[in-house]
Every structure is written in C-alpha cells, then in structure tokens.
Amino acid sequence: MKLTKTPVFKTLLMMALPMSWGIFSVIGFNLADTYFIGNIGKTELAAISLTFPVVTFFASMALGVATAGSSIISRALGRKDYELVRRLTSDTLIFALLLVVIFVFIGLCTMEPVFRLLGADDKLMPIIKDYMSIWYPGMVFVALPMAGNGAIRAQGDTKTASIIMMVAAITNVILDPILIFGLGPIPSMGIKGAAWATVIARAFTMIASIGVLHFKYRMLDFRFPKASEAISSWKKILFIGIPAAGANIITPLALSLSTAIVARMGQESIAAFGVVSRIESFALIFILAVSSSMGPIVGQNFGAQKIDRIKKALNSSIMIALVWSAFMAFALSNFGSYLMPLFNEDPEVVSLGALYFQIVPISFGFLGMRLIACSSFNAMGKPFSSTLLVIFNMVVLYLPLVFLGSKFYGMKGVFYAGAVSNLIAGIVGFYFIRSAIRLHDVS
Template sequence: MAQNHRAKLTVGNIPTQLIKLTLPMIVGMIGMVVFNLTDTFFLGQLGTDQLAALSFTFPVVLIVGSLVKGIGMGTSAILSKYIGAHDMDNVKHTATNSLLLGLIISSIAVIIGLSTIRPLFSLLGAEGVILDYIEDYMSIWYYGTIMVVIPMIGNEIIRAMGDTKVPGLIMGVSAFVNIILDPILIFGYGPIPALGIQGAAIATVFARSITAVTSVSILYFREKIITFSNNSFTALIAAWQKILYIGIPNSLIQMALPVGAGIITRMLSSYGPNVVAGYGVATKIEFFAIAFANALTSVMGPFIGQNLGSKLFDRVKTGLKVGELYAMGSGIMIAILLSIFAHPIASIFNKAPEVVETTVLYIRIVSFSFGFQGILKISTTVLNVLNKPFHASMIIFIQTFALYIPLAKFGSSFAGLTGIFGALFISYFAVGILAHFLVRRNLQQYIQTPSS
C-alpha cells in the first residue's frame, strides 16, 4: 500500500488527534460560513427585499447540498473502513464511482431546478419583487450545481483518507474568492457593471468552480484513486448500491433540516419580510457559531471508520466520548458569548429594527441547544459508519417533524416568535439525549457481532 494511503487515524493520542484533525476543518467550515455571510452582508446593503430573497433561497440551496452531502457521507463511511482494512482496490472504485454518481445528480438538479423556480418559491411564500430577485439568483445558481456537487463529494473522500488540512484549505480559498468577487459583481467596479443579486450568484458559482477543480486534481494526481480500469458496469452498480444504502437515508437526514427550515420560513412569512430576513441572518450566524461542532463531526466519521476497519474498538469508544465532550463544552461557551454580544452582531448585517430584534431573539434562545446539536450530529455520523443509516434518519425525523415543527406551530399560537424559536431548542435538547444512548447501544451490538 502506498504510504499516503495508510490508515492514519488508528494510532496516536485520541484527544490530541481529534483536535489536530478538527482545527484545519474549522478553518474550512468558517470559510464556508464566511462564504454565506458575505452574500448576506453585501446583499443586506442593497436592501431588505434582496436580503429576504436570499433567505427564501436558503432552504432550497440546502436541499440540493443535502442530497449531495448524504452521498458524500455514504462514500466516506464506506471508504474509511476500506482504508482501515487496507483494501485499496475498493477504495479506488468507490471514490471514482461516487464522483460519477455526483455528476448524474447534479445534471438532474439543473433540469428540475430551472423549471420550478417561480412555483416552488411562491409555495414558500415569496411574492412580488422578492420573487423576481429569487429568480434572478437561482437561475444562475442552478447552472453551477455541478461545481457545488463535485467538491462536496471530493472533500469527503479526502477526509476519509485522514487528510483534513487540504479540504479545509480548499474551502477557505473558495470563501476568500467569494469575498473578493461579491462586492465587485454586486455593486460594480470600473468597467464591471453592478449586477445586484445576480452578481452574488455569479461569484458563488465561480468560487465553487475553484474548489471543484482543486479537489478532483488532488484525488487524481496526488492520491491517484480516480481510476476507470477494471471498473465494469457491474462493479459500478455494486458500488452505487453500497453508497446509496447509506447515502439516501443521509440525504433524507440532511434534507430534513432545510425542509424544516422551509416550513418554518413559510410560517415566519406571515410575520412579514423583515422577520424572514432576520431569521435568515440568524441561521447564517448559527452556522458560524457551530463551526467547531461541524468540523468535529466531519472528522469523527473517518476516525471511527478507520478504527472499526482495524478492529480497534477501545479507540472507537474513547473517540466517541471525547468527541461528545468537545461538542458540549464548545456549545456552552459559544452560547454564552453569543447571548452577550447578540445585538451588535445582528446589527452588522442590517440596521432595520425588526430584522435585528428577530436575529437577537433567535440567537439568545437557540444557541443554548448548540451542545446537544453537536452530540446529535456526531451520533448520526457514527451510526452511518456502523451501517445504521436508517437509525440516523429516524432520530433526525423525530427532531424535525415529530418535535420541532408541531411545537413551533403550537408555540407560534401562544408565544409568537419566542414559541417558534423555543421549539427548536426543545427539539435539539430532547433528541441530543436520545441520540447519545442510541449510538452507544448500536456500537456495542456492532462490537459483539462476530463478522465485525
């Protein structure tokens, strides 16, 4: 086996190793959050209508990304165990076939997306000039779908191999490019005309193109795991079946959040566009705030997978315990800081009082669920590696559709926005605890299974 393909995560001090793996990914995660916050910041300077339009697009953009993220997570879960077992033939075929699957998915997304912009967003509650702005943005964004899909899968493959530095760097560079291009294309500069919300979409597609080219180049030239030799149609279908077995439930997991966000956005639209805009700002700030938890989650899958593949079960148990402690500790600290500085942070993006008040209310309620949200994310990742994707789907379904949305409807009737945002806190708190016990039971069953 080539040196760069060895199982890198099966030796070393576990707490230190998880921190070293997570830190580079934090840079990347923050980069992606800055990527989104940049659009929010500059479009907020154009006006509340443009900001509300971007907020309406958020759930749909997340749905497309969630579908691909699920495929990437399925690929990573399979690859990490192959790497731990030193099975490089299956590593190469799985990596190559997952990228081919991504190409097919992105092509379908373009066709469906472009033909459903106005009816879909009208259903979500957008109308008038806001709907026009949405069409301006999404008609460009959909054409760049392939540039979103390929790096998401490619980075999952690179992380599965134990390298978190390169994916983090790729994500950071993409964010930097977006920061440079956004103001130029949105407001115009020199011979470049002001393109408004269309400029934000063009900047996004261009920045994502850089990540796509870079990730594929690394997989092909450095890792040398993209190959079409001995890759028959039968092998292709077999690989897709394994990926989709984990990938489809994971896609449903990932989609549940934006679908839930879409339902909540529709609910909030009755309070007016300023409240929708404030909610959009708050959710972007939330992505920044939970960057550590997301980064930690992204490395837990490869860590658990490689150690399961090498049958190092004590390292798996210790890694899971350490990961949960990190997630809870960071969540508490971030919640305290955000509560203190909520108002000045919210005011950065838009000065409209109702936008700021909505953002502050969300932050001060929902931030205290971040620790439990981190545990939930880690648990679903570990369940995927344990080949229990439907268990992972179940707990996310419970969180979103059995608790959050019904409680939000109830809370809205009796406590307005406070009731809606309080419902999200309750759902994460309850399901985070449930996930903690569920993943441990399934891990113990996996260890006791003779074939494991």
C-alpha cells in the same frame, strides 16, 4: 492520516480545528453573496431568496452523495483495501456527475413552473432566470467538489479540504463586486455577475479537490469501470446517500416552518429569530466541525474493527461538545445582548435576543450529541438510524413544541422548545449510538 493508530483525542482536535475554518468560510461565502446582491437592490435580493429552496434541495442531495462516499471510502481505508478505495472514489465522482446531468436537465426545463409555485411574480421571474440559467449548469462545480472533499476527509485530511473551501470563499468575495458592479474593462453584470462569481469560485474547488485526490492520495482509478463494479458502488452510495439527503432536507424545512409560526407573532419576533439564528450558526461552528470529524474516525476504525477506538472517539467528542456548550452559554448569556444591536437596534428585538441567550445555548452540547450520533451512524453504514434521529428531533419534538410554546408562552416558549428538543434528542441519540457500538463490540 492513519485514523486507526493516532491518539484519538488529539486526532479529533487536529481534524476539528481546520474543519471549523472550512465551515466558517462556507457561511461567509453565503453571507457575501447576500450582502452584495442586497446592494444591487431589494428586488434582486427577493429574487435570490426565492432560489434558496431549490439551491438548498440540490445541495442536500449533493451532500448526501458526499456523506455516502466518505462513509464507504473511510471503511475501505480502515480495511486497507486500497484498490477498492480507488474504485469507490472514482465511482462516487461519476455518480455525482450523473446526478448533476439529471438535475440540470430537469432544472432548466422546469424553471418557470417551479419558481412560479414558490411565489415568483412577473417582476422577479426574469431575474431568477438570469441567475439560475447560469447556476444550473454550474451545479457540476458544486456536486463534484462536495464528493471530492468528502473523499479527502475520509483520509482524515480536514486541513486540505478546509483550505480549498476557504480559498473558494475568498475568491467569491473578490469576484462578487467585480462581476456584479463592474471594474475597468469588466462590465457590470448585475445578478448574472453574482452567479458567475459563484460558478468560478466553485470551479476552483472542483479542480483542487480532484487534483488532491489524484496527485496527493492516488485515489482515482481512470480505468473504465465494469458495469457490475459501478452498479455495486452506486448501490452502496444510494443506500447511505438517500436517507442522508433526506435528513439534510428535513432540518431546513422544519426551520422554515418554525419561522412561519414565529412570523405570526410580529415583526420584532421574526427579526429577533432571524438574528439569533445567524449568531447561533457561528456559535455552533466548532460543534459542527467535531461531529463532521467523527465520520472519518468512526468509518476507518469501524472498517478496521477497532471498536474500542470508536468508543474513545465518541466519549471525547461528546466531552468537547459539552465543554464548548458551557463556554458558549457563559459567553452569550453575559455578552450576547451586545451583539444584537449590530444587526438590529430595536429595543424589543434586542430584549428577545437577550432572552434567547439565557435559554438556548446551554443546550448546544446536547445538539452536538445528536449531530455526533448521526455522523457516527452514517459512518458505520447505518443511515436510517441517523435519519430517524433527525426526524425525532425536528418533526416529533421541535415543531410541536414550537407550536405549543408559541401559543402559550410566546417567544419564550419558542426558545424553550429549541432547548428541550436539543436536550431530549441529544440524550436519545447518545443512548442509541452507544448501544449500536456495544452491539458490534459484542459480536
């Protein structure tokens, strides 16, 4: 898609809508794993829960590489430097592969001490080893398609990338019960079956994404790269990838710490916090899709030096985020309490959920403003501005406000902490991204 020529608002919607389904499928992918593993037993579910920090850390690193690749590729596309596009795409995939090799080696060699440190006992450790001994080598099927889909999105093609993710999610849902519990001649593999289902589904995404890059977009260069070319590409990837990965790690880490604070307030509080977090993840899908779609639009137009189009995209995306926020605030404040019993019927849990729906959803639009600013900064090759904005939101604002709010106002204070931090970070993010765009417009 020629993101430097097509109507901005229409293009943004055309990219965000299929992206929403892709994000939905990723969330569904994780929920399906949790559901089927939970049916094996609570011991297996506890073991898998302990793998989440390691899986999240690696996924954050891989997503950092994908973000970096998408940024530099989209800017090269904007400049119409198609030879460089092929070189950058190929070097991004090679870099992702090298990253996997390093992580697989480290992961397999440090499995025992790492998971002991995370709290695994003698009962959980064998289950974790069964799962991770398959998952670690399968990381190649996580990192390469992430980088590949990032390059596809750089073209403005969110539809193909989303279809790949959706087919992978459906494949995983089909394979999970078959490989975990067995079917016909296929034996029951338990936790190993869950790992194999994930690896097979992810393998499809790798084959599909690389196939699309080569056959549809001709974005791969199979010539053996010169050392100077590869190093130049990898420097660009690291410049954006390291801070982007750091930003990806900060948010789940801050949420884990806030969960620990809430846990001190009782089982009902932590149950309500967990339920509303799940509902929130679905409510934010469209805003996440809009912010993700901004990356290729800003990147291509920044490469083409079409700053006016970036301004239009920024204004359009923020308007969409605010309208969606108003819609979700109305829907959840009026009907959200009916969703709570689907997860937990305890009256206090339902009551706390209803309180959350009255406070937090109205701030989703401002969270969207911060996400849009971060995506735009990365696309413009300014990753440290994006990371600083995440630190400001989650570390400077959110965590201290959660601590103080919980101490003086209980769960109501926790919910207001989320809303206020979203509000302030969104306004600050909008101010700084607008200033950065104006600076380039003047120059």
